[in-house]
Amino acid sequence: MALRAIRLLVSRGKTNLARINDITNPTSTEKRERLVILGTGVLKSELKYTIDFDKLVIGVGALSNTFNVPGVQEHSFFLKVGFNVPGVSGNIPSFSEVKKDCVILSNGETIPCGMVVWSGGIAPRQFVSDLDLKKNKQGQILTDKYLHVLGDDSKSVFAIGDCADIQDMPLPCTAQVAEREGRYLAKMLNHGKEFTEPFEFQSMGMLAYIGKYQALTDVKQIKMQGFTSWIVWRSAYLTRLGSWRLRMQVPIDWLKTLMYGRDISRFD
Numbered sequence: 001m002a003l004r005a006i007r008l009l010v011s012r013g014k015t016n017l018a019r020i021n022d023i024t025n026p027t028s029t030e031k032r033e034r035l036v037i038l039g040t041g042v043l044k045s046e047l048k049y050t051i052d053f054d055k056l057v058i059g060v061g062a063l064s065n066t067f068n069v070p071g072v073q074e075h076s077f078f079l080k081v082g083f084n085v086p087g088v089s090g091n092i093p094s095f096s097e098v099k100k101d102c103v104i105l106s107n108g109e110t111i112p113c114g115m116v117v118w119s120g121g122i123a124p125r126q127f128v129s130d131l132d133l134k135k136n137k138q139g140q141i142l143t144d145k146y147l148h149v150l151g152d153d154s155k156s157v158f159a160i161g162d163c164a165d166i167q168d169m170p171l172p173c174t175a176q177v178a179e180r181e182g183r184y185l186a187k188m189l190n191h192g193k194e195f196t197e198p199f200e201f202q203s204m205g206m207l208a209y210i211g212k213y214q215a216l217t218d219v220k221q222i223k224m225q226g227f228t229s230w231i232v233w234r235s236a237y238l239t240r241l242g243s244w245r246l247r248m249q250v251p252i253d254w255l256k257t258l259m260y261g262r263d264i265s266r267f268d
């Protein structure tokens with residue numbers, strides 16, 4: 001999300017998007033010591049190459065937090081934001097294991113189930129955990145208000161999106177924040193000089209789909225719910241999508257779902 005904004009907007013120099021395996025000496029002021037070890041992706045993943053860099057933007061996102069509960073990764077569907085499910089209330093003991101057809105609670109009770117939806121917040125990717133950079137309690141890379149990672153005197157390493165946290169400026173891990181950080185960084189990198197304006201964020205509000213052609217709209221000008229709100233939500237999607245490819249693909253996907261139902265196939 002955040003990197004897409006950068007790739008679309010950075011016009012100066014060459015941008016290199018690749019799967020990063022490791023970064024050595026990320027905060028060294030000596031360019032020759034700062035190296036990124038890149039992998040080639042899925043095919044021939046054993047092939048690796050090393051490059052130095054002028055500017056490095058880390059925007060690898062985050063994972064859903066499974067709290068290391070066995071079976072969650074394999075048998076759950078992940079949801080970003082928790083919500084109140086009708087009929088589920090009270091103090092539920094913590095999960096000790098998730099299986100294909102049941103959930104085992106810490107008190108030993110077994111609850112049979114057809115589907116588990118997991119909403120446990122976010123956790124850092126292993127790659128981010130392994131980086132020798134300052135992090136917050138959640139394991140996100142700490143940055144200053146110019147999105148430079150803390151401790152990097154060369155001012156050439158940035159972290160954005162869900163994998164990063166701006167010190168003393170806590171922001172939610174949402175697409176809105178990630179995309180805005182990407183746009184800010186692209187603008188500053190295009191400018192090419194010292195960063196003079198810090199990153200600022202003002203929420204544009206919230207739109208949420210709640211099922212059955214109903215949505216919630218909570219923006220400065222309007223607060224509403226229901227079908228009209230759903231129309232607003234869908235229109236906003238189309239106008240805010242980052243590329244023309246997505247703007248074409250998303251309505252086609254909606255049409256396919258309307259005609260043939262939701263595609264619930266999942267690749268493991």
Ligand SMILES: Cc1cc2nc3c(=O)[nH]c(=O)nc-3n(C[C@H](O)[C@H](O)[C@H](O)COP(=O)(O)OP(=O)(O)OC[C@H]3O[C@@H](n4cnc5c(N)ncnc54)[C@H](O)[C@@H]3O)c2cc1C
Nearest residue numbers: 001002018019020059060061080161162173174175176178
């Ligand atoms: C189910 C779900 C629903 C959500 N719903 C909403 C919503 O309604 N509204 C909202 O605002 N936000 C929502 N979010 C959150 C939103 O998707 C994230 O906040 C946003 O995508 C973060 O952007 P990002 O660029 O930091 O990370 P991502 O969008 O996750 O992008 C990170 C990219 O880095 C790549 N990557 C990972 N590791 C490496 C590596 N080692 N080397 C190179 N590349 C790597 C990944 O493949 C990925 O392409 C939702 C998230 C989830 C999971």
